[in-house]
Structures are given as C-alpha cells and as structure tokens.
Amino acid sequence: MNLDFLEIVGKILDKSEKILSEYPLCNSCLGRIFAKYGLGLSNYERGLAIKTLLSIKLHIEYTRGLLNKEHAYKLAVNAGEEVASTYRKLYGENIEVNECYICRNKLTKDFIREVAEKACELLKNHDAESFLVGITLDKDIVEKELEILVKYGLESSESIKRELKREIGKAITSICGIPPDFTKPSAVLMIELNNDFKYGTKIQVNPLFYSGIYWKLGRNISHVPWYTKTGSKKYPLSIQEAVEKVFGSVFNADEVVIHAAGREDVDARMLGSGRPLIIEVKSPRKRIDLNELKNIVENSFKNTPVVLSISSSTTRGNIARIKEHSKRKRKIYRVTVYVSDGVKAEELKTLDEYFVNREITQRTPTRILRRKKDLERKRKVYMVKSAKISNNVFEALVYCDGGLYVKELVHCDNGRTTPCFAGILGKKAIPVELDVLYVEE
Numbered sequence: 106m107n108l109d110f111l112e113i114v115g116k117i118l119d120k121s122e123k124i125l126s127e128y129p130l131c132n133s134c135l136g137r138i139f140a141k142y143g144l145g146l147s148n149y150e151r152g153l154a155i156k157t158l159l160s161i162k163l164h165i166e167y168t169r170g171l172l173n174k175e176h177a178y179k180l181a182v183n184a185g186e187e188v189a190s191t192y193r194k195l196y197g198e199n200i201e202v203n204e205c206y207i208c209r210n211k212l213t214k215d216f217i218r219e220v221a222e223k224a225c226e227l228l229k230n231h232d233a234e235s236f237l238v239g240i241t242l243d244k245d246i247v248e249k250e251l252e253i254l255v256k257y258g259l260e261s262s263e264s265i266k267r268e269l270k271r272e273i274g275k276a277i278t279s280i281c282g283i284p285p286d287f288t289k290p291s292a293v294l295m296i297e298l299n300n301d302f303k304y305g306t307k308i309q310v311n312p313l314f315y316s317g318i319y320w321k322l323g324r325n326i327s328h329v330p331w332y333t334k335t336g337s338k339k340y341p342l343s344i345q346e347a348v349e350k351v352f353g354s355v356f357n358a359d360e361v362v363i364h365a366a367g368r369e370d371v372d373a374r375m376l377g378s379g380r381p382l383i384i385e386v387k388s389p390r391k392r393i394d395l396n397e398l399k400n401i402v403e404n405s406f407k408n409t410p411v412v413l414s415i416s417s418s419t420t421r422g423n424i425a426r427i428k429e430h431s432k433r434k435r436k437i438y439r440v441t442v443y444v445s446d447g448v449k450a451e452e453l454k455t456l457d458e459y460f461v462n463r464e465i466t467q468r469t470p471t472r473i474l475r476r477k478k479d480l481e482r483k484r485k486v487y488m489v490k491s492a493k494i495s496n497n498v499f500e501a502l503v504y505c506d507g508g509l510y511v512k513e514l515v516h517c518d519n520g521r522t523t524p525c526f527a528g529i530l531g532k533k534a535i536p537v538e539l540d541v542l543y544v545e546e
C-alpha cells in the first residue's frame with residue numbers, strides 16, 4: 106500500500122477525531138472540511154466515510170484495551186449515529202447525540218430538495234431558460250464555520266455557502282431540467298438563510314433585448330407618451346405604447362422600454378430606411394423563439410401608423426452604441442416648405458447650388474429652449490435637392506449630419522440658424538411637413 110496515501114488518511118482521521126471530540130458535526134459539515142480529498146464524492150459521503158473509519162478505529166482500540174471511555178463518549182455524541190451505534194454496542198449504554206454545531210442538522214438532502222423545488226416553481230413562473238444561484242447566509246453560521254477552520258488550521262475546506270450553491274443548483278437542474286449559466290443567466294435566484302436555516306427565495310429575471318427598426322407612417326405620434334399638465338395625453342399614440350402593447354403581452358412582462366437611435370419630431374414621419382431601436386423587455390414571465398416573435402411583430406404592426414421589424418436578440422451594451430451611432434450618422438430628410446411670397450424654379454436652383462457641403466451654425470432652437478441648454482452647434486448640409494410643387498410650395502430633400510435642426514434650417518429661427526433657406530431665398534419660408542427618409546447605417 107502506498108505509504109503517502111496512508112499518511113494522508115491518518116492525518117485526516119487524526120484531525121477529524123480532534124475536531125469531533127470538541128464540536129458536533131454532521132456528515133456534510135465534516136466532509137466539507139476535507140473537500141479537496143476524494144474527487145466526485147459529496148461532502149456527505151466524505152464525512153460518512155471518515156466517521157465509518159473512526160468507528161472501526163474505536164472498535165480496534167477497544168479490543169486492544171487502548172480506548173479511553175471518556176474520549177469515546179465525546180466522539181460518539183458529537184459524530185452522530187455513525188459512531189454512537191458503535192459506542193452503544195461496546196459499552197451497552199444508551200446515549201443521545203448532539204446537533205451539528207454549524208448547521209444544526211438542517212443541511213440535509215431533504216432541505217436541498219425543498220429549496221430547489223421552490224426555486225423551480227419561481228423559474229417556471231418566469232419561463233427562465235437558465236439560472237444562477239446566489240446565497241446570503243446568516244453571519245452566525247459563517248462565523249461558526251470559520252471558528253473551526255481557524256482553530257484547527259484547516260486549509261482544504263470548501264465553504265458552506267459554496268456547498269449550498271452547488272447542491273441547490275444541481276438539484277434544480279435535476280428537478281426541472283433548467284441548466285445553470287454562470288455568465289449570462291436568464292434569472293438569478295437569491296436565497297437568504299437565517300441561522301435556523303429558515304429561508305426566503307427571490308427571483309430576479311434579467312431583461313431581454315431585441316434589435317429592430319421602426320417606421321412612423323403618420324404624424325403627431327410621439328416617441329413616448331406625452332402628458333399635459335392636466336394629465337391628459339397630448340398625442341393619442343406613441344411608439345413606446347405601440348411597442349409595449351405587443352411586447353408586454355407576448356412576454357407577459359412588467360415593463361417594456363424602447364431605446365432608439367435618436368428621435369424625430371412629433372410631427373415628422375419616419376419613412377424610408379426606418380430608425381434602429383432596441384426593445385428592452387423587463388421581468389419577462391414568458392419567452393418565445395426569435396422567429397415566432399418576428400412573425401407576431403410582423404402581423405401585429407400590419408396597417409398601423411407605427412411599423413416595427415425585429416432582426417435579432419441583443420444585449421444592453423448595444424443601447425449606448427446605437428444611441429452614439431445616431432448622433433454621428435447622416436440623415437436624409439424631406440421637407441415641404443410654404444413660401445407666402447411665391448417661389449420660382451431659378452430660386453430653388455440657387456438654393457440647391459448654395460447648400461453643398463455647407464457648414465450650418467445653429468443655436469438651440471427657440472421651440473426647445475425651455476427643455477435644453479442654449480448652445481451653439483455646427484452641422485453640415487451636404488446636399489439639397491428641391492422641386493417646385495406649386496407657386497407657394499416646394500419640397501426639398503436635405504442630406505445632412507445627424508442632429509441638424511431641419512425646421513430651423515428652413516425658417517432661420519430669427520437668425521439663430523445661419524445660413525438658412527429663408528435667408529438665401531430672401532423670403533419668409535415655413536416648413537410645413539417633415540419626414541425622415543434615411544438614417545445612415
């Protein structure tokens with residue numbers, strides 16, 4: 106027999122005997138102390154093996170007349186039934202065993218199973234695809250465990266917290282078939298234990314994120330619901346509400362939030378390429394396959410003023426990316442302009458020729474000064490293509506930097522935007538309708 110092995114086993118037994126003569130420990134709590142020995146064994150099995158060897162040792166010492174009865178008694182009451190049964194046979198005395206110093210005999214398979222069953226219920230209620238277990242322990246339990254480790258200079262121990270996490274996790278997967286995920290779980294189970302092993306379980310479901318594009322085919326549709334001071338809605342429909350209505354019911358979610366790559370004015374339509382957005386579904390209780398979602402979205406947004414298309418699932422990290430992206434990316438607008446003094450084709454030609462790679466200086470528009478700081482910004486207009494519609498109306502396509510205020514580009518905002526259409530035309534010009542046709546990828 107390998108001597109090294111016998112030496113290690115001897116040391117484990119010696120140490121266990123010392124610990125058990127002072128502290129009562131159940132199989133799991135004893136086995137956990139020597140967790141690095143015996144691959145594939147549970148702490149319970151390891152603890153049981155140690156106690157079995159101790160019983161054999163007591164018997165051998167007894168038959169050789171080397172056993173101290175007082176010592177044997179201490180071991181028997183602290184090691185539980187495994188050693189107590191030997192003691193009773195050897196001395197013919199009935200003795201009662203003590204409760205485990207760390208877990209008070211609560212850390213049992215039944216306990217793990219009960220916690221896992223409750224957790225499974227919560228996971229199922231939220232249709233979770235994967236999970237992670239988090240444990241908060243009463244400090245009493247942690248301190249007792251530490252006390253033994255420090256006292257006996259033990260290094261090979263696993264913590265009770267880690268054992269609970271692992272065993273509850275394994276039990277959850279075996280009971281309801283949901284796998285753990287240590288990096289991107291769909292739900293986190295927070296289990297809090299008091300010093301009597303009474304516990305509470307909370308579930309925190311991670312939100313789902315979907316990338317898509319929306320189009321706004323009508324005007325006077327706000328981005329999010331817009332309430333007046335009296336509490337009534339200023340516009341009957343918002344993109345947020347349109348999306349929430351469908352996603353809220355598909356996912357049975359508490360809250361749905363849209364994160365768009367910029368936004369257009371309430372009275373502007375969003376046509377052409379549409380505008381990218383990310384939809385965040387908070388605390389979903391139901392999950393569906395991406396293709397199924399795409400179909401539902403396609404059907405739900407048919408013939409409605411807001412149209413949505415979903416391309417993929419995504420992560421929170423991409424929200425900042427699409428928002429930043431929209432600030433820099435160029436756009437094409439279509440603006441319909443009314444000129445009360447009338448407009449000639451030659452004047453429009455001058456307008457088109459002037460606005461080529463032209464830098465525009467804009468102070469914050471008067472219409473939003475109440476909400477935003479008065480700043481100066483510079484944006485470029487790369488190209489303008491205008492066409493006369495009637496004596497007083499023309500339409501212009503404006504290809505420009507993201508963030509340019511197009512209405513102000515037309516009417517000059519009392520000189521706060523320069524140069525501008527009205528300035529070049531030498532006439533008053535009013536933007537009547539505005540559409541976003543293209544948001545650069």
Ligand SMILES: [Zn+2]
Nearest residue numbers: 131134205208
């Ligand atoms: Zn225990």
